[in-house]
Amino acid sequence: MKFFNSLATLAISTIAAAHCMKKGQQLSASSNSDPFQGLLPGSNLLYFCSDKDEDSSISISNFDTNPIxxxxxxxxxxxxxxxxxxxxxxASYVILRDVVTGEQLNSEQILICPFLESLGHLCPIESAPFHINLNFMVESLPDVQSEHIYVELYHPSGDQIICIKSPFYNGFPADQDIFMEGIGSTDL
Structure with a gap:
């Protein structure tokens, strides 16, 4: 369950950022450059899955990830x-998919509201401004075949609300020295 909770936190925060900006509202990486097509505002590497200009039900003014x-x-x-x-x-839910294979990565749907409530956040079910801060450990996704995942938000009816593309790296534990010793590597 720990895996799905961390994964759900990442997915939900990514979705909240994704279902937000129309193309004309998107921010660029620098004030002197053209906006990236589909890039979300803030310090992140998140993109819409497609260029469709949909009616957004969530408007994101800022989405920051640290590390990016x-x-x-x-x-x-x-x-x-x-x-x-x-x-x-x-009853809105999240599904995670591998960008390369299209395979679903979570074995069960992640319900947004119960998940946010389990972290002490109110579920934003009414039209209103919101601000959410999350901190969690990113779990491994052993079945990912690429460097990106799709995070898809659905209505209970199965109609997709939004899809975003998020980078993901299956890396080493934070204490890499212990990990590297275990495989016989040394610092250079």
Whole structure:
């Protein structure tokens, strides 16, 4: 269950960031460059899965991840601010997919509201501004075949609300020295 809770935290925070900005509202990496197509605002490497200009029910003003690349076995801090424009259904759920294979990575649906409530956050089911700070350990996803995952949010009816593409790196534990000693490597 620990795996799914950490995975769900990453997925939910990523979804909240993704279902937000219309193309004209997206921020660029620097004030002197053109906006990246589909890039979410803030310090992150998150993109919409497609270029479709949908009616957004969530408007994100900022989405920060630290570190910017989620790496398994390491902590991540996430801060999300925005406005929920349309109510969120308590039965809305998240599915994670491998970008290369399309395989579903979570064996069960992750219900957004119960998950947020289990972390002490109110579920944003009413139209209102919100700000969420999350800190958790990123778990390993052994079945991932690429450096990115799709995080998909669905209505209870099965209609997709949003899909975003998030980087993901199956890395080493935070204490790499112990890990490297275990496989016979030394520092250079």
């Amino acid at each position: 690349l989620p790496t398994s076995y390491n902590p991540i801090d996430i801060s999300i601010s925005g406005v929920l424009r349309k109510p969120l259904n308590h």
